[in-house]
Structure formats: structure tokens, C-alpha cells
Amino acid sequence: MASKRIADVFLLAENRLLRESxxxxxxxxxxxxxxxxxxxxxxxxxxxVAAHPEIIVLDSSGLGNSKASLICNLRACxxxxxxxxxxxxxxEATFLKAVREGVVGYVLKxxxxxxxxxxxxxxxxxxxxxxxxxxxxxFRAASCPVSAPPPHQWGAELGLSRREQQLVGLLRESFTxxxxxTQLNLSEQTxxxxxxxxxxxxxxxxxxxxVQRCEMERFRASGxxxx
Numbered sequence: 476m477a478s479k480r481i482a483d484v485f486l487l488a489e490n491r492l493l494r495e496s497x498x499x500x501x502x503x504x505x506x507x508x509x510x511x512x513x514x515x516x517x518x519x520x521x522x523x524v525a526a527h528p529e530i531i532v533l534d535s536s537g538l539g540n541s542k543a544s545l546i547c548n549l550r551a552c553x554x555x556x557x558x559x560x561x562x563x564x565x566x567e568a569t570f571l572k573a574v575r576e577g578v579v580g581y582v583l584k585x586x587x588x589x590x591x592x593x594x595x596x597x598x599x600x601x602x603x604x605x606x607x608x609x610x611x612x613x614f615r616a617a618s619c620p621v622s623a624p625p626p627h628q629w630g631a632e633l634g635l636s637r638r639e640q641q642l643v644g645l646l647r648e649s650f651t652x653x654x655x656x657t658q659l660n661l662s663e664q665t666x667x668x669x670x671x672x673x674x675x676x677x678x679x680x681x682x683x684x685x686v687q688r689c690e691m692e693r694f695r696a697s698g699x700x701x702x
Contacts, residue, residue, distance in 0.1 A: 482599035486512040488534035535562045546576045547649045551682045557598050567612045579603040632692040
């Protein structure tokens, strides 16, 4: 008989009661393994990267301005990580913001323990999960796709091609390679090749640095930042 696949999970929650409850809940699941459980702190980014989880479970404070950037940074360091948010309100704007940040599992605060565990397990299996009441929001958003910023805004001054400039615009939105491939109708490998070429051209070490350098040049070109 084949052995059961185990997914590593890191819990990141400001609410200690929620954090401890999730630890107790998930520890009982044979296919989910807790590799860390912390509140938000200055060093938590390094701890999560070191644990290299497959799933990160966040509480509702994870969409605060500074914490949303944490999600972006973590996804840049761990491109394959999947993010689940729990203890959420059924607010459409908050839900879409979470999805744009890269969240693929969304659990409302009135969900049962069984529903929370089921969502995490489904996300670990490669699925995306949201409450049925919010599904229509995704369909509506998809029917009005967000276009990438004009190519010249993101890297033209640095010698990037028009296609590479499009990619930078999507990297700014924290799109994964797979999401970029879908948006631009490319293969995922082609996107990886483009990202590699951008890194080489800019002498950058990661996706965050790509965005920072392109934004810096945009500001310089517009006169908003002194050379």
C-alpha cells in the first residue's frame, strides 16, 4: 500500500488562541505536519523560509499593509508555497485582495474545525478553495481582467523587451509563474526563461529586486526621484 503523502504546514497567527487551536486540530491529521507556529514578528520571515513549508496558514491580520508585503516576500522566496487565510469576513473587497496577494484557500471565521482542516488538505492537494458565497466574485473579476501596466513603465529604461516589461508588471502584482503564463498565454517554462533573462539583465538576485529596480528607474525617468 502506498504511503500517505504528508504536507508541511506553518501557522502564522497573531491570535494565540486561534494559533494553538489550529495546532491541536492539525496535529491530529496524519497527512498534515506542523513545521512551525508563530505570531507576526521581525524574524518570522527567516523562520518560515528555513522551515520550507508547503502550506502557510495565516489569520485575518495577514492582509495588513506591512503583513501583505510579508506574503509577497515569502512567495518570492518560496514560489511553490500555498497560502490559506482563516478567520476571515465575507467581504468581497477583502477576499479579492487576498486572492491577488496569492491566497488560494479562504476560510470564514464561522467555519467549523472540520471545514478548516478540509480546506488546508484540499489546498495541499493542489486545489483552490473559497466559500461558495464568494465564488461569484471570482467569476465577476475574471470577466473584467486587469490589464498589465503599460510596458514602458516597468523596465524600458533598463533595456528590457516589451514582453519582459509585461512580466515585470505582473511580478509587481505577486503573480506566480503559472499565473503569468495564463495571463500572457505562454508556457510556464517560457515564463521561467523570461524571468531568468530579466534577472541576468538587471543583475538581480530575486523577483523582489527586479521590481524594486524597475520602480526606481521609473521614478528617475519621471523626475520623481533625483538621479
